Amino acid sequence: MPIVLISSSPHGSGGELAQNLAKKTGWPLYSRDQVVEKAHETGIKLSRLETSIIKSPVISENLAREKNLYLALVTKTICETAKNGNLVYYGRAGHLLSPGISGLLRVGLGSALEMRIEHAMKQLNLPQEKARDYLEKLDEDIKKWIHYVHREDSQNPLVYDLFLNLQHMSIENATAILYETALLQDFKFTVESQQKMDDKCLAANAKIHLADHIETSGMDLSVRAVNGVVTVTYMPRQEASADHISRALEELSGCRETICTMAETNILWIQESFDPKGKNFDQVTQLAKRWGAAVELLRLDSEGKDRSQIPVMIENQGGSLSLKTDTGGVEDDDADTGYDDKGLARTVEKLVALGRSAGGFPISGAGREVIDAVKDNNNYSLIVLGNLFLSKGNETSTRLTRELGLDLREKLKVPVIASGELHSRFLFGKTQAFKLLGFILTTVLIYWLVFTFQKPILNVLGGDLHSKFKWAASIGVALFVPVVAYVYSTVTGLVLKIIDID
Amino acid sequence: MEHLIVNFIHIDMSIAFQVVLLGFIGGVLSGFIGSGGAFFMTPGMMNLGVEGVVAVASNITHKFGKAMVGSHKHGEAGNVDKKLAIYVLGSAVVGIQVAVFINSLLFKGGTGHGASKGAGANLYISLVFALILSVVALSMLRDVLKNRGKGEDDSGPSRQIADALAKLNLPPMIHFKVADVTVSLWVILVVGIATGYLAGTIGVGGFIGVPAMIYVFGVPTAVAAGTELYLAMFMGAYGALSYAFQGFVDIRLTLLMYLGSLVGIYLGVYGVKVVNERYIRMVTSLIILLCVISRAIAIPMYLRQLGLIDMDPGLDVYFNNISKFFLFASGITGTLLILINVVRSYRQRRKIQKSIRVVNSSSTNVTLGVE
Numbered sequence: 090m091p092i093v094l095i096s097s098s099p100h101g102s103g104g105e106l107a108q109n110l111a112k113k114t115g116w117p118l119y120s121r122d123q124v125v126e127k128a129h130e131t132g133i134k135l136s137r138l139e140t141s142i143i144k145s146p147v148i149s150e151n152l153a154r155e156k157n158l159y160l161a162l163v164t165k166t167i168c169e170t171a172k173n174g175n176l177v178y179y180g181r182a183g184h185l186l187s188p189g190i191s192g193l194l195r196v197g198l199g200s201a202l203e204m205r206i207e208h209a210m211k212q213l214n215l216p217q218e219k220a221r222d223y224l225e226k227l228d229e230d231i232k233k234w235i236h237y238v239h240r241e242d243s244q245n246p247l248v249y250d251l252f253l254n255l256q257h258m259s260i261e262n263a264t265a266i267l268y269e270t271a272l273l274q275d276f277k278f279t280v281e282s283q284q285k286m287d288d289k290c291l292a293a294n295a296k297i298h299l300a301d302h303i304e305t306s307g308m309d310l311s312v313r314a315v316n317g318v319v320t321v322t323y324m325p326r327q328e329a330s331a332d333h334i335s336r337a338l339e340e341l342s343g344c345r346e347t348i349c350t351m352a353e354t355n356i357l358w359i360q361e362s363f364d365p366k367g368k369n370f371d372q373v374t375q376l377a378k379r380w381g382a383a384v385e386l387l388r389l390d391s392e393g394k395d396r397s398q399i400p401v402m403i404e405n406q407g408g409s410l411s412l413k414t415d416t417g418g419v420e421d422d423d424a425d426t427g428y429d430d431k432g433l434a435r436t437v438e439k440l441v442a443l444g445r446s447a448g449g450f451p452i453s454g455a456g457r458e459v460i461d462a463v464k465d466n467n468n469y470s471l472i473v474l475g476n477l478f479l480s481k482g483n484e485t486s487t488r489l490t491r492e493l494g495l496d497l498r499e500k501l502k503v504p505v506i507a508s509g510e511l512h513s514r515f516l517f518g519k520t521q522a523f524k525l526l527g528f529i530l531t532t533v534l535i536y537w538l539v540f541t542f543q544k545p546i547l548n549v550l551g552g553d554l555h556s557k558f559k560w561a562a563s564i565g566v567a568l569f570v571p572v573v574a575y576v577y578s579t580v581t582g583l584v585l586k587i588i589d590i591d
Numbered sequence: 592m593e594h595l596i597v598n599f600i601h602i603d604m605s606i607a608f609q610v611v612l613l614g615f616i617g618g619v620l621s622g623f624i625g626s627g628g629a630f631f632m633t634p635g636m637m638n639l640g641v642e643g644v645v646a647v648a649s650n651i652t653h654k655f656g657k658a659m660v661g662s663h664k665h666g667e668a669g670n671v672d673k674k675l676a677i678y679v680l681g682s683a684v685v686g687i688q689v690a691v692f693i694n695s696l697l698f699k700g701g702t703g704h705g706a707s708k709g710a711g712a713n714l715y716i717s718l719v720f721a722l723i724l725s726v727v728a729l730s731m732l733r734d735v736l737k738n739r740g741k742g743e744d745d746s747g748p749s750r751q752i753a754d755a756l757a758k759l760n761l762p763p764m765i766h767f768k769v770a771d772v773t774v775s776l777w778v779i780l781v782v783g784i785a786t787g788y789l790a791g792t793i794g795v796g797g798f799i800g801v802p803a804m805i806y807v808f809g810v811p812t813a814v815a816a817g818t819e820l821y822l823a824m825f826m827g828a829y830g831a832l833s834y835a836f837q838g839f840v841d842i843r844l845t846l847l848m849y850l851g852s853l854v855g856i857y858l859g860v861y862g863v864k865v866v867n868e869r870y871i872r873m874v875t876s877l878i879i880l881l882c883v884i885s886r887a888i889a890i891p892m893y894l895r896q897l898g899l900i901d902m903d904p905g906l907d908v909y910f911n912n913i914s915k916f917f918l919f920a921s922g923i924t925g926t927l928l929i930l931i932n933v934v935r936s937y938r939q940r941r942k943i944q945k946s947i948r949v950v951n952s953s954s955t956n957v958t959l960g961v962e
Contacts, residue, residue, distance in 0.1 A: 236771075498669040499669070499768075499769070502669065502670075502771075502811055502813065502814065503669075504667070504669060505669075535846075536846060536850075539842065539843060539846055540843065543602075543843060546842060546843075547599050547841070547842075547843075550599075550835065550838065550840055550841070550842060551598050551599060551838035551839065551840070551841075555838045556838075559836050559838070560836065562835040562836065562838065562840065563832040563833075563835040563836045565835070565842075566652055566831050566832065566835040566840055566842065567828065567831070567832055567835075569842070570652055570653075570655055570656040570831065570842075570845060571655070571656050571659045571660075573656060573845075573846060573849060574656030574657055574659060574660050574849060574853075575656075575659070575660055577849050577850070577853055578657075578660045578853050581853045581854050581857060582857070585854075585857050
């Protein structure tokens, strides 16, 4: 079941190569041009989005919505076209579509600029210099597009499985290489990747349904699908339209259940195993309640032990959720499937009961895989890293967790915190109460001293003493002011934390 | 106004309370608008009888400490691009130095016509203030009114200049990793000097710095705010130390401003989260416009003190009071509008949280709703 995604530059040989491969294999062929056409039919303002990305570095909220809708449409199209298991897709940034799914063959092509210029000259009837300028400008614009839409660097080699330099290779040979590579075991779809693909497709479909529905089209929604369960989070100000979400998704095929959670923001909680009765759960939910946030769970299998197991979310009697391992069609009478989801389903269920669930899903891998899995849905205010890399030993686990945190913070631009720091940073307890008392006393002392000894202090700052020791005023201000600001801001911060304004 | 020591006024309970109030209102506005706050506090202190240059110096000192705490918090969240801050800072220092030089010169020198000390600097600060903030407020108001009734929430501020600057790809181009943008060095220099000059003159550098980073450089909003605070920490430190060296920092005013501003800023930031975007711009532009009017009313007074116009000195008190009235009216009205919304949504949020219920249902139905 090979799905080949070819990223080709305009006026390169991507189209020819893709057509050759499709002809040789009989696999369906799809191009970005067809997606663009479909986008126009759907009413997505793609040209407005493209112009905006090129023109200005800042994109408005409306266009960001347009971007998400476009990505949903591409995902849906790929899923539907590849329904029989095979697909050859080519076009701008093709290799970056459907991130986080293994088993896809992502191909990059290098074509000589001279050859592209020649092609552009013929096709567009341009003189050589104009064709060169046109292509250089176009490449620059595509770079911006990739950066904004896919949050990737177009030069990053790690996003390709295969890069072919067509300057010294014929299209026929390149096709043969692609064909042989696509048949390798590494590029066969596993049940796990199929499940992820189905979920991506379901989430994409849900987004399109919600955009089509007049009452939900303008809402700021976050959508995720896991094993047929679609979780939608919406803002409190959209409370009145919340019922329309379920109505918009009523006809969504493949959707077993819809969970709608009202949230001002989202918290992503990453751990190897979850316990709804644990201390971390209490602290995360306490914070979520204060912030009015929904919590999304990501169970990270850093060693890839789960790759061979196929988790499928099933619905128990009473509507509760649990995970089940695929048995290859053989029914197991025993209710215990043997698959250990490390508390994920139970914790999601508890969060749903608390009205704080933004869904939960497992992934195998590390930093790159986590980023790929969440970057399309990146609307988090905080990422909490719990117990991770447990099999590596304490010190290594701490180091790897810290590195993962740095990676996530850099790529997703979201604050990352270890679960151990949650209480001291965001919650109020005994320690904070003592801290508050200490800082209040220090503040009072500082103000009392300054206003009791005004004259000598002002003398140093601008009086007779100042004219003799000018630097003393500068040094005094440099040392004193940050201390006052720190001490008093700690007092206000802690007091406002008590009344839930932070 | 009675002076305790050279440039520093006597502070009684009434003045102390008014400075705390100025700090609070400035804090709320600063948290709400995202930058500034000084546009209210600086003239507010001048209305209380504080010399313009002392008001600017004490305010920039207040900003220094506040920015240090704020940038530390943003730094922990990964919102500070230190490389970008250093580049902007390099050019901002030039702008600040120019501002400090002009202010000190006008304060000490007067006009040579026997004008009262400080009137030249007061006039200069008021004129720059009125000019820059009129442009900002009118542009903001025009955008709000222009997009009224369009239904789409796509009414961002006018970006013609920003877009033109953003398209300038004059080498050398510099890449900033945390902000994830590439910008021409020349554009950074222009923005830096303008930011520094305004910060040094009227204590309102963020009005240029934050929007420039967002709209010209393409920096994400959170990183722009964090980087601006990091930058403000250095600019504030530089401005504060320079003014302290010149003997203009009144630490009592700084401390009193903190009492109000550090509470106000939290409430202002909270307000942004809960108030509609168009409303934010409308309130902001009206507040700034009223502040500009307030400062413009004080200008004839400074002109008379400089001997540039002939006016009865007895009228000074009226000009000062009307100016004061406009300033406090704008700040208090703006702050009340923000606080009413903050309290309303705070109560609404608590109510919603208490009323969350779970509705269990099977396929394709909502599982959770709000009562």
